[in-house]
Amino acid sequence: MKSKVKSTIVFFLCIILIGFLAYSGAYGVTLGGYELKPLGQVINKGLDLQGGVSVLEEVQGNNVDQKTIDRTVELLSLRVNKLGVSETVVAREGQKRIRIDIPGKFDAKEVIDGVAKTGELKFVGPDNKTILTGKDVKDATASIDSQNGNKPTISLELNSEGAKKFSDATQKFLGQKIAIYLDNEMLTNPQVDAHITDGRASISGGNQTLQEAQRQADLIKSGALPVTVKPVQVKTVGASLGANALPLSILAGKIGIGLVMLFMLLYYRLPGLIADIALTLYVYIVLVAFANVNVTLTLAGIAAFLLTVGMAVDANILIFERTKEELKSGRSIKASIDAGFRRAMSSILDSNITSIISGFVLYNIGTGSVKGFALTLIIGVVLSMFTAITVTRTLMKLVANIGWFNHIKTIGTFGVHDFRKGVVK
Template sequence: MRSKSYFFLLLVVAMGLIAGFVYTQFPYKYGLDVKGGIRFVYQMDTTKLTPEQRADLPRVRSLVQSILVNRATGSFGVAEPVITPKGDDQFVIELPGFTDMKEAREIIGTSARIEFYHATNVRSRGNTTAPYEERDARSETGEPGVEFVKANDPAGKPIRPGDPEYLTVIRGWKMILSGDDLRDATPQPAGSGYQPLMTFNPKGAQKMEEWSRRNQNTGALIATVLDNKVLSMAALNDNTVLSDNAVITGEFSTAYVRKLTDLLKQGALPVDLIPLSEGVVDPTIGTQALDQMVKAGIISFAVIVLFLLAYYALPGFVALIGLGLYVLFTLTVLKLIGATFSLAAIAGFILSVGMAVDANILVFERFKEEMKAGRSLVAGLELGFKRALSAIIDSNACTILTSLVLVAIGTGPVKGFATTLIIGVLISFFTAVTVTRSLLIFLVSSGIASNPKLYAVERNWFGEKFEKTANEKPLRILRKSKLWFAISLLTIVVGLPFVFSGGLKGNVEFRGGYETELAMTGSNKTQAQIEADLD
């Protein structure tokens, strides 16, 4: 027993040190309501939809919203993006903690429709009389691009993306396949960097094979186009038949390749998005309010500390060590997975702290009962943890099941709250059952805390009257079940009129409404003065 307790103690210490080190290596990611972020408003360009898509516009809007959520969580790593439909064809997109407006615009606003063309009007080995020539137009950041010049233009004026003639050049090509024919996109090592590898579905592979066989040994140019911008152009190698995959050739930065393949994996938007507005969002709470929340949490924790020490003595002190490790483990895990600390997530974390304390109290109360029945310290601790385990598992399982439903169907802050709560509950179960138990068993078996008085077994401040007379005068709950059912029914009947008279008043997220934006320029007023003016 003693050697086993020493082993668990060393394991707990090692885990605490590792978690402490990892905790210091990752910063917090705060939510839009705490630290602000970026906000976009986009409108779907419904003019290019087919009649079938227009007739099923709600499905198209739902698909667009799902893809936007995937982009925000995948490309940016934002744990709690807020993607809110507005009206019939608009979306409000909020990215908490994100500051790079240009990158966000490029990823959110793109349709991510990739297309492969046969560039028939660009000169190649087998097409020397074509009217245009290609030029590499890679950006300073390493992003690929192609521009054109007219073959008979002595000045060599470049035709760049965004120029009307640039689209004219692309519209003169023959499409080989489109993004609907794409099955997967992955980064492929190439020299010192990576290249995007496109894998096609069977239909796309058949199209590519047929084209490459028709144009074999002609040096025909394949152009890769994303959102009306040519990424690369490459000649079909002699005696080569392409089919189920193709590589976008060139030298690309690793970051660009990963961003591109992530976008393609998340799917192409079925409709173009028109930007209506964009801007940086100031936090609705701010640093001052966050400091107040932290202060309130510290005060609450101090109250819990006083109660555990006063009522449970040594077990309460051990529970505090376990609770401190729980906080460290949970925050470390949340940082590792890139969780966003919004109001809802912080609420979930605080709730899980309460459940961690609750698990310890269940164990300590069972331990007291075993000690009053004449058990030794070691036997009382073992039986206390063993007999409280089922109640702890039941309560945690119910919480996790409910939270899993919120994760599955919730979005934004709701999913953040549920995710934080699940992680917190799982870690609290480990610290309450394993860490606290190992420390108490170690203290008893090592002889450091073998005095029963240290465990405040006789300290009963709540319900001791009922406990002492429980065997002689038990509470006859089931015998008077009709009375308790009647009281419950009466409570419901009295409360129902208030529900229907006032109702459950949903906010703008449930009922919709109007949105007003106010901007101030050149004002030196304080926050208090501004609030007074608004009132």
């Protein structure tokens, strides 16, 4: 009796917790001044869900090493961040191509001209002559200078050739200003206070914040691209198309998940209800994972997510069918549940591991939306195993301890009825 009461309390606490998580994920909640935003607001959305510009750039030249291409990707990312657009994607595709996805921007020419052009970083003296270029800059970082009133400072490190040029310039223009330009935009215009011979300089002063100093340091470091890139594919998704795609995708997801839950409830009754509760928690956990690992959700990603929902339910079906076989052999409810999970485990692991392997292959050789599909699939499959093996099993044992599996109306086609005794074996 004590065990039954304890199981009842724990079961309903689990239901309340899962219900709270589902509600907070769908609508958001505010607790003690801390706000939990709806997951729909915090998950990154791809171009096909909100519109924007996608540009596929190709590195020109035949003898470009991989280190140079990786550096180009890094510099393009810095330039994309300069646009102030969130949820941008700069990723390498194949050997010599780089995809730039910028949601919320609809002027493809502006994106190409402002991000993917070769660009020019230059240090210009008061005589309007160029002293250094981006090729002379080795590194640039921002920090707080405790010896200068805790003001943000940009530290520059030049290569050997740049150090020689800068030494001559700082000696010539001591007490004057040397401006730093990127693509004809002045970044900063500091005054030369010392003759610098070691190629290490610092820029301080002004009212800029550390964040602004870091932005300038990133732009100085990005400098000119080490190679020429040329757009080979430009795609613009209109805002209206993206706005229509998102609600339709959400509706399709609700219908799909709803039909799956209805089938489980009608066919398996109480075990089906438990599977639906576990599925609700699964949906919440997956969406939280998407938000925390910065997955950019696309239409292909939504398709992969719905596919993993079906796989999560499939694991429950395997467990229930194995449990049913144990019930037919005359075992008790609790023994059948344990044996059902144990016997279904190999099938669940086999099917899910093969799906994960397929996901890794697609992620490594795929491009664009294929990568998004693969990443969503991998995350979903891993978490579906967790909910099926852990959550469903825990809830099933709690319900068995309460005694709700002892009536044929709660089990339906799930169990085997012994009409002579009037109980489920």
